[in-house]
Amino acid sequence: MSNVKLSAARRQRSKTGNGADAEPHLSLMENVNYDLLPNHIGFWIRRAQLAVMKSYEEHVGDLDLRPVEAAAILLIGQNKDISQIVLGSALGTDQSTMVAICTRLENRGYIERRRLPEDRRYQLLTLTAEGSRAAVAVRKRLIAHNENVLRRIPAAERKKLLAMIQNLVQE
């Protein structure tokens, strides 16, 4: 397991400790044998995602946008008049899920939907002025968030890390 802490999931319900031994009583087994897990990529990917979510909450959370909504704002900003289905495809998100995401962004005044006149099945998405301002904030926070997650990876190795993770994803 090397030097990586694997606890940290312990509940912190009773914070009204008396200053004495408030730590859970782990004496029964301090050293857990993790078997395959330390070499199991899925185990670490899951924990990495939890760490990413935590960092996201800390760095982007005040914008009250879920990760997929933040990504949607970014992509709509870069791809004016993108349709919901193309956006969903780009984000790896289902059609019906996209509806809820876009409706929320619309209700908050960040995007506008309009039908494509030539083919009224398509719902085209654009940022409003307020949405554009939000996009600026989103970009700034996402960059800080990304920098935070990668803070322990030397800059020279980050490309390599991304490339390797992308290699896990490819079909």
Added chain:
Amino acid sequence: MSNVKLSAARRQRSKTGNGADAEPHLSLMENVNYDLLPNHIGFWIRRAQLAVMKSYEEHVGDLDLRPVEAAAILLIGQNKDISQIVLGSALGTDQSTMVAICTRLENRGYIERRRLPEDRRYQLLTLTAEGSRAAVAVRKRLIAHNENVLRRIPAAERKKLLAMIQNLVQE
């Protein structure tokens, strides 16, 4: 975006195509500008987790155990009489979630729970004979699953990948 496919999330509802152009009509925007996302670690971690889940389903799915249950069987096998709270801590899972996991494993005959006589608050977990057989199967499947996920990463680089991902996790 290099050569990595980012679509694939398209729904496949109407498979009764006529053999002609059954592909969704993406002509409106073939080339999406992904902005920050290609360099955004969280974006790739999320997609990696989806890939891991897919591979898990294919390689371990027939055991009808969720990932956390498979991991629990492994750890109980390697740590006889581990308590629920220590196991939960090791897996990064909440106390109350552990109850449901252990109850399911108990109902399937894979584990036994018994109270520690010296401190009856503790519920100690051990594998049954059937649980031990399951653990053998779990180990075999997890190894194949892991090998599959890492199949495009040269063996010499896998340690490096794991180390870097672990560096994302550390507090």
Added chain:
DNA sequence: TATTGTTATACTCTATAACTATA
């Protein structure tokens, strides 16, 4: 008063199925 385990409940995220309007 603290800790382990339990129960009931609720929340997040996402997908499936059935539907509409459009083509």
Added chain:
DNA sequence: TATAGTTATAGAGTATAACAATA
């Protein structure tokens, strides 16, 4: 007959809160 979008619904996974038993 197929596609984009919509709605209603359901499921997985997980956590929070209140509680019981034990210390």
